[in-house]
Amino acid sequence: MIHSTITYPTLIIAHRGESYDAPENTLRAINLAWQNGADGIEIDVHLSSDNEIIVFHNKKIKTISGKSELVKSQTLKDLKENNVGRIKGNKPNNEKIPTLNEVLLTIPPNKYLFIEIKCGIEIIPYLKNVLHHYQVKTEQIKIIGFSFKKMTLIKNSFPEFEVLLNKRISIGKIFLGKSYWENLITNLKLNYLDGLNISYTKSLNFKLIETFKNNKLKLFVWTINKPEKALRLINFGIDGIMSDRAGWIREKINL
16 A cells, blocks of 8 residues: 655546446446545536537447437437446446436535536536536536637636646647746636646646646646556645546555
8 A cells, every 4th residue: 555645635536437447427437436435526528419418428429220420419318228338348338328417416515526528618508507506516516628718718607616628748748848837827827717637747746736836726637547656646736636446546545
């Protein structure tokens, strides 16, 4: 067992639920994450053709007829007819696509839900309706997604929620060094975004994370499935890590 040397909290977030042991983005994976002590869960959302917010990663789904169809072209009823979810080893499953409404009902007190917007800004009015309908505290919801433009529009529509920009950090960007991160921080603040959710990079260090904190910005990292890597980031003071094995990671690093 590996021990953390810090005393301040870092959130351990289940990436698409406990997706190592259950089909991703399903109620089974989500409930397992809560049972395993995850601080939060990250899910992906799309809008169906009848304007229901559904939890699914890809733009397309293989229907029961065997055809690959766009999620946005299917009604909720159509989507619910499909067995979905991937699990390590391609184990068979009979899980159904959940709605955001169903996921919100699972959230325990003082836990967090990270909602990644996989579609466009057409989801905004329907997302507003869903979030305002459920008795979930504002601080429990984090909205994330790619594209500065899209996430800025979402922040303007949801000023009461934390909104984070997803950013995939490539090897090339690592070597851009200080100026790259300074420009990114400047743009986040200009667009009133609350921080970043980034892919793992070795360029992350204590000084960089402190810079984000000093600018009152949050920093989360995906996807961390090795205890040693998790511990390194936690000891640097990262706000949160996303893992396919949140419960197992927590157990291994004794958090």
